[in-house]
Each structure stands twice: as structure tokens, then as C-alpha cells.
Amino acid sequence: MAIKIKNLDQLQDAIGVHFQDEGLLTLAFIHKSFVNEHPDTPGYNERLEFLGDAVLELAVTDFLYHNYPSQPEGQLTNWRSALVKGKNLAHVSSSLKLGEYLLLSRGEELSGGREKDYILANTMEAVIGAIYLDKGFEVANQFILRNIVVLLEEIIAQGLNVDSKSHVQELAQDRLSITPNYELLSESGPDHDKVFEMGIYFGKTLAGKGTGSSKQEAEQSAARDALKQKGWA
16 A cells, blocks of 8 residues: 655655655654554554654764763753753644644544644654655754754753753752642543643642643643742742
8 A cells, every 4th residue: 555645745845855765754654543544554653753763862962962062961961851852842843844744543633633742742753763764864963953953042041951840849948948749630631642730839838830741741840830930930
């Protein structure tokens, strides 16, 4: 079965890479759910995602190592984590409108799969993996630099690279002699697309709230909220 995605030329223009093997690019957009309804589909994008994740990590690490020689390992790690985390990749994927090209099952389509952060982030990694296989590391590296690494200054300016949980704990212990604790306030959504709301407490006082696709992400969001509410941000 020959699977094709619509407007393939438009997609290649959008990402700035034109493939020799367009089948590789197509594979990057085949979600696992699509295969459930089209069992003769030759594959889906999870292996490319696995490869792209490693290429992305290397490209970002190489850039940070060579461009910030005076920064310690801890700072470089924070910056790298902020650049490669799912939420940032989903943002980049959305800006390139990659969701429009996804091949999804009817159920995933109806549940808003084209806009789900984790699907968009995984697709971005799969695209990177496909570029690496078709064009080599340097072209993949250039794609990463112009679409992902370019956001570093904005991430630093907004404090998105800061470990808010560690920061708020240090300040709460120093100024209030309290170690914050976190509690789950609510969770919603199906198992594959949960949204968690966590609260951060100073003693028995609710100091901030935050949501995320994991409890850890929601805790970071709650910590940022507490810093803002306390005027410590």
C-alpha cells in the first residue's frame, strides 16, 4: 500500500528540507493509531522518533558546548533540557504546522490528536530522524539550529530553563523556614492524554497551582506560580 500525505511539497518547503526518499518523510507522519485502521501500512514513526531524539540531543549538546565555553555543566544541562523538552518541541512543531500532515486514526483525529503536545513533540523528533537518514547529520543539525536552538535566548529570558521547584524550595527554606510539599488537586482526560493539576503548599497554605501532562510538569508549573504569587520570581 502506497501511503501519501497531502501537500508533500508544501511540507518540505515549510521545514526547509527536500527529501530524496519522500517515503522517509511520510513515515515520520504516520502515527501508530493509523496503522490500527490500516494494517497494511508498512510502518509508523516511533523508530524514527527514537533516532531523532538522539540526533537532537547531540546537536543541542554540541552547540552549547562550543558556544558557551565559560558555562558550567549544570547550566548547560538546564539549557539543553529546556530546548529538548516535549513542550518546546510541540511549540516548534505547531509553528511549522506539522500537525496538519499527520496520518491518524479516526478516533485520534476526533480527540484532537493533531493538537496534542506529546504527538506534536514526537512528530518533531521523527522528522529530525528522517532528515538525518535522508540528508545526514549536518542538514539535520542545521534544521535543529534554525528551528529549536534559536529559541534559547527566549527561553532564558522567560526563565523557562530554571528548575522552579529547586528555586522555590531554597527560598521557602531560607525566608520561611518551610519545605514546600506538593499535592494532586485533580486529574482529567483519558489515560493516554492526562492533564494533572498540582498544588504547592507552604505548611497548610496553598501557595500556587499548576497544570501539566505529567505530575512533574504540573509541579514545576505550580512552583512558578508560587514564585510569582510571593513576588520571588
